[in-house]
Amino acid sequence: MVHPTPSLVIVGSGLAAWTVVREFRKLDKQSPVTLITRDSGDYYSKPMLSNALASGKSAAQLVSTPAAAMAEQLDVRLLAQTEVAAIDAAARAVHTSSGPVSYNRLVLATGADPVRLPLQGDAAGQVLSVNDLSDYALFRERIAGAKRVTVIGAGLIGCEFANDLVSAGYAVDVIDPGAQALGRLLPVVAGERVVTALVEAGVRFHFGTTAHAVHQQDGALAVTLANGHALPTDVVLSAVGLRPRTALAQAAGVHTARGIVVNRQLQSSQPDIYAVGDCAEVDGQLLPFVMPLMQAARTLAAHLAGQDVRLRYPAMPVVVKTPAIAVVVAPPSAGAAGEWLVAAEPDGVTARFVSTDGALLGFALVGTATSQKAALQKALPNVLE
Numbered sequence: 001m002v003h004p005t006p007s008l009v010i011v012g013s014g015l016a017a018w019t020v021v022r023e024f025r026k027l028d029k030q031s032p033v034t035l036i037t038r039d040s041g042d043y044y045s046k047p048m049l050s051n052a053l054a055s056g057k058s059a060a061q062l063v064s065t066p067a068a069a070m071a072e073q074l075d076v077r078l079l080a081q082t083e084v085a086a087i088d089a090a091a092r093a094v095h096t097s098s099g100p101v102s103y104n105r106l107v108l109a110t111g112a113d114p115v116r117l118p119l120q121g122d123a124a125g126q127v128l129s130v131n132d133l134s135d136y137a138l139f140r141e142r143i144a145g146a147k148r149v150t151v152i153g154a155g156l157i158g159c160e161f162a163n164d165l166v167s168a169g170y171a172v173d174v175i176d177p178g179a180q181a182l183g184r185l186l187p188v189v190a191g192e193r194v195v196t197a198l199v200e201a202g203v204r205f206h207f208g209t210t211a212h213a214v215h216q217q218d219g220a221l222a223v224t225l226a227n228g229h230a231l232p233t234d235v236v237l238s239a240v241g242l243r244p245r246t247a248l249a250q251a252a253g254v255h256t257a258r259g260i261v262v263n264r265q266l267q268s269s270q271p272d273i274y275a276v277g278d279c280a281e282v283d284g285q286l287l288p289f290v291m292p293l294m295q296a297a298r299t300l301a302a303h304l305a306g307q308d309v310r311l312r313y314p315a316m317p318v319v320v321k322t323p324a325i326a327v328v329v330a331p332p333s334a335g336a337a338g339e340w341l342v343a344a345e346p347d348g349v350t351a352r353f354v355s356t357d358g359a360l361l362g363f364a365l366v367g368t369a370t371s372q373k374a375a376l377q378k379a380l381p382n383v384l385e
Helices: 015-027 046-050 067-074 133-143 156-167 188-201 247-251 290-304 368-379
Strands: 003-011 033-036 063-065 077-079 084-088 093-096 099-108 112-114 148-152 171-176 203-207 211-217 220-225 230-233 235-238 242-244 260-262 273-275 280-282 318-320 327-330 339-345 348-354 360-367
Touching: 003 015, 015 033, 015 067, 015 290, 033 099, 046 133, 046 156, 063 067, 067 077, 084 247, 099 290, 133 235, 148 156, 148 220, 148 230, 156 171, 156 188, 156 203, 156 318, 171 220, 171 230, 188 203, 188 339, 188 348, 188 360, 220 235, 260 273, 327 368, 348 368, 360 368
Parallel strands: 003 033, 003 099, 033 077, 099 273, 148 171, 148 235, 171 203, 260 280
Antiparallel strands: 084 093, 093 099, 112 242, 211 220, 220 230, 318 327, 327 360, 339 348, 348 360
């Protein structure tokens, strides 16, 4: 199938892609839009993947709007289950498994891939990651009838899954090379408080070591740690981070670094190619959270509709979905100079990251201290002015 008429083409169907379409349609109801996705294109909330188990939600139940309904509502030509092989920037065409698609402007909303650890062992290929709806469906299938789950990584996603799994009745082990949970987001005292709450909920942590190998053992699995210990388990879930998908852009001559490098209009080094969401790097920043994604998608939609706009990020605290203990964090910008000032109470921890001249640059709140979120957020500078 050939689509010779140029249109706004969006590659991807996650929250970033559909938000760009929705916001664009508010401003431009006439211009043709084509959305290309390698999966079904159904609309769902990706953040729910890490806390849907305890509430009994299946993959199908997480879909809020089927792809066909989204396409009809927003007047989009949808190419689902379609792989994009290459971008011909000179010809302004995307080469897909359904044939070439011409564009006048191209938006890459391709997301990110889970980081894959170089694990040894005859069952290393059975390690799961949950990054989209199909991953979650496979995860639900694998844990059906299981009793023990090992989570690799004690970051935000790892802790959310650990809490969700233990709440659903599974025995949960978490492995991390650091000394605490949420080590990239929280100061030590706050991280320790999170660990205490999750341990009380039933999670077992193994800090200061890494997963080395995964083997078949007695009809189940065993995770061998770098410290020599072995953890018997039924399922292994890796949650050690994401890596932006840049290969498609890079092959088309688009400038990439950690992500697809874009300016404040989300425009890449190729003037008619844009990037948004987890694959985009804005002013050297990768912010794989919902609020910055939504800000960027709205800005891009307005720019595509002809408005003179420039992306800015206000202070955007992140709420960690760990029912065992409330956590809100607004991390300081990467490389910010300053120190954490921590006040610990029996029911909460207040941590402020302040500059050398006393300015508030970030905060972390745990337990009852999360009630201070609104007040501290007002005192924060914009992340991207």
